[in-house]
Amino acid sequence: MTAMIILLITIIFTFKYIQIANNSSIPLKLIAHDSDITKPKFTISGNNQEIAITAKEGDFLSDEKILLKKNVIFQSKKFKIFSDKVIFDKKKLIASSTEKSKFIAKNTSIISNGFDITDNGNIINFKGKTIITLK
Amino acid sequence: MKKIIFLTLILLLTYRGGLSRDIGETEILTDEGIEVFQNEKFYLLKKNVRIVSDNFTLTGNEVKIFFNKDLYDIVDIFAKGNVNLNSPAYNIKSSGKQIYINIVTEEIKVEGKESKLYLENVEMFSDGQIIVNNLSGAFQIIGINSILNSEDIYITGENIDGIFSTNDQKEIVQLNVNDNQISNIKTDDLDMYSKKAIYNKKTSIIELFENVKIIRGSEIITGDYGTFDTIKNSYKVKSNNTNKVKVVITNTDE
Numbered sequence: 001m002t003a004m005i006i007l008l009i010t011i012i013f014t015f016k017y018i019q020i021a022n023n024s025s026i027p028l029k030l031i032a033h034d035s036d037i038t039k040p041k042f043t044i045s046g047n048n049q050e051i052a053i054t055a056k057e058g059d060f061l062s063d064e065k066i067l068l069k070k071n072v073i074f075q076s077k078k079f080k081i082f083s084d085k086v087i088f089d090k091k092k093l094i095a096s097s098t099e100k101s102k103f104i105a106k107n108t109s110i111i112s113n114g115f116d117i118t119d120n121g122n123i124i125n126f127k128g129k130t131i132i133t134l135k
Numbered sequence: 136m137k138k139i140i141f142l143t144l145i146l147l148l149t150y151r152g153g154l155s156r157d158i159g160e161t162e163i164l165t166d167e168g169i170e171v172f173q174n175e176k177f178y179l180l181k182k183n184v185r186i187v188s189d190n191f192t193l194t195g196n197e198v199k200i201f202f203n204k205d206l207y208d209i210v211d212i213f214a215k216g217n218v219n220l221n222s223p224a225y226n227i228k229s230s231g232k233q234i235y236i237n238i239v240t241e242e243i244k245v246e247g248k249e250s251k252l253y254l255e256n257v258e259m260f261s262d263g264q265i266i267v268n269n270l271s272g273a274f275q276i277i278g279i280n281s282i283l284n285s286e287d288i289y290i291t292g293e294n295i296d297g298i299f300s301t302n303d304q305k306e307i308v309q310l311n312v313n314d315n316q317i318s319n320i321k322t323d324d325l326d327m328y329s330k331k332a333i334y335n336k337k338t339s340i341i342e343l344f345e346n347v348k349i350i351r352g353s354e355i356i357t358g359d360y361g362t363f364d365t366i367k368n369s370y371k372v373k374s375n376n377t378n379k380v381k382v383v384i385t386n387t388d389e
Contacts, residue, residue, distance in 0.1 A: 048174060078173075078205070107207040112168060124171040132163035132180075133156070134207040 044093045046120035051076045064091040079105040107135040161188040177201045191222035212236040228253040241269035255305040258284040272299040292318030310334035326350040339366045
């Protein structure tokens with residue numbers, strides 16, 4: 001009887017061991033991000049306005065410069081700028097893009113091949129062949 | 136078959152003749168971008184700029200647009216570098232080195248050599264400035280080679296200014312012509328020269344001052360002061376020195 005109990009316990013332990021061993025052999029699934037920051041947020045504060053900057057991802061290019069990637073949006077009370085790649089200098093508060101960009105404001109849209117935002121957001125320079133539509 | 140008809144209808148309804156602009160919209164195209172100065176309230180359009188709206192088309196090498204509250208709220212347009220303006224809606228055609236348009240006051244200023252402004256049936260040319268205010272009818276043509284030409288009058292002078300009637304005919308209701316050398320007013324049958332000329336539609340009289348010369352057919356009269364009555368079609372010439380008035384009648388048949 002005792003032998004039976006010992007055998008049963010041994011079988012249970014062996015089964016459990018195998019189960020644990022099997023579980024531990026499952027490879028670890030590491031969630032790998034190909035960017036340094038997810039959903040970065042910044043703000044450019046000017047004399048008359050504040051521009052909020054958001055993106056899906058960001059990579060540090062240096063201590064000051066960040067490459068904002070995917071769905072980059074610059075938003076103030078008066079306008080929104082959409083782009084997919086923007087380099088933002090968080091010290092100088094300068095943003096620059098060479099990707100296709102779209103500016104939307106009241107009754108106004110601008111499509112350009114990139115832009116620069118300087119002077120605390122006061123000056124926006126839309127680059128290359130540009131189309132402006134005024135309603 | 137029904138599908139083909141439906142597709143054709145869709146294509147016909149959505150086809151806009153290759154235009155990307157909708158009615159009521161203004162489209163601006165530039166080759167080297169646009170710089171927006173938000174605090175200063177203007178934007179700078181750079182290289183090969185084309186502005187197309189329902190009422191006008193403007194082209195130039197560089198255009199500065201001042202706005203009031205937002206970018207669409209345009210107050211002034213300042214274009215430079217081979218500027219051309221065409222407005223069939225306002226019967227205006229213009230070209231020059233620089234064109235300045237004030238949307239609020241409806242004033243247009245054309246500057247530079249070989250400036251041209253066609254307004255209704257009036258043609259204005261100058262190597263200096265041409266300024267016309269559509270609301271008041273006031274006009275100024277300043278600089279060398281200044282000319283005002285319409286169906287019944289041709290004027291040259293270094294400074295031509297006056298007032299047009301504000302109706303579509305653009306009739307001259309007031310005129311001042313000055314030229315340190317000599318100014319010239321030509322009508323169908325008269326050729327008048329003087330340093331200064333004044334016309335007022337109320338009196339229907341053209342006054343001529345200094346170095347006056349009136350030519351009608353073979354008749355040439357010179358003096359210091361002359362008047363021409365545009366209704367009676369008659370003229371008088373006076374001289375400071377009573378003996379100075381000179382009449383020359385030539386027989387062209389000889």
